[in-house]
Amino acid sequence: MRTAILQKLGIPLAMLIAACLYYLEVRHGHPRDQMLIKPVFILMAVLFAVNGAWDVRLCLRSGDGGGEGGARDWKGLQKIGCFFLLAVALVALMPVLGFTAGSMIFLHLAFRLLGMDNAAMLYGLPVSVSLVLYMLFNELFGVPLPTGFLGF
């Protein structure tokens, strides 16, 4: 029960905390800079209370224990999580690796993660896609892509 309520209220609460921190930051400034922020924050707080009360009431009425199907979803969630971390790692390491090398490694690992086992595709596709994108953006459209220690 507690898990279900936490699941329902967790995200709205996180949003309210972020809004609260933002409001606390601007409330010391001139009133004209909070003409919109202040009423929006107050309305958010009111809606959080209304929505929270409604969700808690629904949970209590249905007696939903929550967490069911959690194990079933966990594998998919892990895959998405790993995939997301891979994308974050690509962005974080791009200044060091450069776009071309970074995207080749990203694509190779992402293909592996998503279950591709064809060796030709695993190596050929990342190289070709990365090179095509590099040529298109860097050479054709004049968008300077990050260059790493390899110089491209």
Next chain:
Amino acid sequence: MESFTILYNGFSMIFEVKYFLLMFAGVAFGLVLAALPGLTSSMGIALMLPFTYNLEPLTSLVFLLSIYSGGILGGGVTAILINTPGSPANIATVLDGYPMTLKGRAEEALGISLWSSVIGGLIGCIFLFFVMESLANLALRFGPPEMFMIAIFGLSVVGSLSSNPIKSIYGGLFGILLGTIGMSPSGVVRGTMGSYYLLDGIPFLPALIGLLAIPELFSLAGRNFVVDTMDTKFSLRRIISSGWREIVRHPVQVVLCSVTGVIVGVMPAAGGSIAGLLSYNQSKQWSRRHAEFGTGIPEGVIAAETANNASEGGALATMLVLGIPGSSNTAMLIGAVMIQGWVPGPKMFLDNKEVIYASVSSLFLQQIVMFILTAVFCVYAVRIIKIPTRILVPCIILFTLLGSYSTRNALFDCGLMLAFGAAGWILKKSGFAIMSVVLGIILGPIADRELLRIGQLYNGDILPIFNRPIVLALFLFSVLSVIAPMLFTLVRNMRGKREAA
């Protein structure tokens, strides 16, 4: 008369091989993307945005509008064949389209979808052409109070964007706060956490790509194929002739549903999905065969497909003239015109009238291009849908990262896009309407800026703005758009209870 001359000039500008090639490329790309469930034409526009940096405004608009046009029609193909709407605009299409497939009438359903879309699209274009000028002239009389109320009117629809209006409004309010981050119009830095990348506010494109595209890609990453099974063969001639036969049997419905679509399209953030559903419900109530709706009848497909295509003409009118996005597609298009250095709003239309009319002329031609390509596409759709997601998803992620990076050549924007992607995915899983957050991010800064100006004009008092007729009218429309969906739901529930009793 002047508009006709400009439109004529627009057509003469568009009749070039270059533009026709761009139209074919754009429509084909939009068609393919929209046919892949989870991938939308807004994602297609986002992917192609970096390619338009060095293009002329007209070339860029023609190309992106072609993706947009193709994207609306493509989603109907999968909705009919496999009960999976390729884009949210095609939600109502599955209600009768798929049952028609189950009855062995897939070719007919595809033909109806094709003709309905093209006719609906053309009616939307005609509306766009006739209304754009007067809408812009009216908009010129808009001062800070009117612009503020337009932002409020745009935000007033957030309540109807999900089944839980409170959550939807909550998301919209959070979006408004996100939209006010950065340097305020009075020069005060707010909520940047010390990052100078956020001084100009949250960059629009990375936020939009992250919120709209990434959650859909994450959902696809957990699957092997975008679509699992499909092995039917179709004849091009039968698709076109059977569809036309049904369309000529229901001319009044086609026109009425198109008009409904246009009206819904003009409303900010209402979009094709609401237009399709509203038109479907309307047709169901008015039709003599209302009891057969949902069992696979042509009227159901006509209602959904004419309205969702016609709605885009209305949405484009609001976007091109007022700078308010009526859907995620038009939100992306606003990003595209901003790249060209245009500032969305009435002035943008007046300053670039010739280019905008030329791109509207291209919309008429795009309907023809769309018809040809979609007819062929229906026959070959099967093969494209069979591409494994393990190839598609990583490549598209790479494209979205590049799209975000190219806006300011800053890796910070890529990180921001991923952060918004994760946030969008969590919000989606928690039942929030992502579009409400997007609307908040887009319209929040406008409301903030105009409210500050109102404060300066009326010494901090907001009530005098209600003495202005346009403000009052917009305020009433805003209240109506908040209350009307709730009233409709209430009436529907009461009617349902009465019928059940």
